[in-house]
Amino acid sequence: MIILVRHGExxxxxxxxxxxxxxxxxxxxxxxxxxxxxxxxxxxFEGHKVPFRILASDLKRAAKSAQIIAKALKxxxxxxYCKFLREKNNGEAAGLSEDEAKGLYxxxxxxxDIHHRNYPGGExxxxxxxxxxxxxxxxxxxxxxxxxxxxxxGTVQNILFAWLGMSMQEVVDKNFSVDxxxxxxxxxxxxxxQEHCIYRLNDISHLKKHKGFGVFDFKYKKN
Numbered sequence: 715m716i717i718l719v720r721h722g723e724x725x726x727x728x729x730x731x732x733x734x735x736x737x738x739x740x741x742x743x744x745x746x747x748x749x750x751x752x753x754x755x756x757x758x759f760e761g762h763k764v765p766f767r768i769l770a771s772d773l774k775r776a777a778k779s780a781q782i783i784a785k786a787l788k789x790x791x792x793x794x795y796c797k798f799l800r801e802k803n804n805g806e807a808a809g810l811s812e813d814e815a816k817g818l819y820x821x822x823x824x825x826x827d828i829h830h831r832n833y834p835g836g837e838x839x840x841x842x843x844x845x846x847x848x849x850x851x852x853x854x855x856x857x858x859x860x861x862x863x864x865x866x867x868g869t870v871q872n873i874l875f876a877w878l879g880m881s882m883q884e885v886v887d888k889n890f891s892v893d894x895x896x897x898x899x900x901x902x903x904x905x906x907x908q909e910h911c912i913y914r915l916n917d918i919s920h921l922k923k924h925k926g927f928g929v930f931d932f933k934y935k936k937n
Contacts, residue, residue: 798849805835
């Protein structure tokens, strides 16, 4: 199985900084979100002596999230911090406010260009996808190992796209995406028919106490 966890709310969210390689930290709310996710994961793992690895982006917000999970699971191994799991590199915009970054932003000539760099020194969508996917597939036996991967929205999305057999060009051509919320849990696995299965997607039930499925919480296109 592969359990994908996005980090919780971070200081770049609350301070209105750019994300990407900005090395922001979890806020108090973000830590509480991860504590809730970790507690629920601990309930799953209780009584199950299965070997697993914890891989995490080396950016502070993801690294701290992984540490919270490891503690809740009483993980005796070593968290493996991996630069290839970082969010998309936003180059010179890293560490800047959203307003400051607007001055560096370079729009693509056409909407579906996967080879365009939005910021000087940053990555293209294709480079970002290849870094995440090739890095993980070379670093771990994703078909046979049990992995907990703690990373970022874009990273989790890229792993999901690859799990579904989609290249970045296909993702863009099909105008496809998946929502990945802060502190969400997504579970992948190979089923008995040897198919790539998504068992949970963007699960934030540990953060919700209201009734219903949160249908109106999503960021829909405004009509």
